[in-house]
Amino acid sequence: MNIDYGKWRDGEPYDIAALSDVTEDERNLLTDEICEKSSLDWRDVEALRALGTPKAIKRVGEAAERQHDGAGA
16 A cells, blocks of 8 residues: 555556455554555555545544545545
């Protein structure tokens, strides 16, 4: 779930299709990893929505509440 500078600059997303094949333990680990970020970008929100754990959905909601640019997460 790492995005290097080149992928970030080019707007490349995480491999969302691959998230459907992760185990429950991996799903929870990835959710924890992303949720620990101080702020989320659109890639993180997309990945959390795909992971779909209760913690992931809650974190997306928290990110949406903190939006200041009018876009929403």
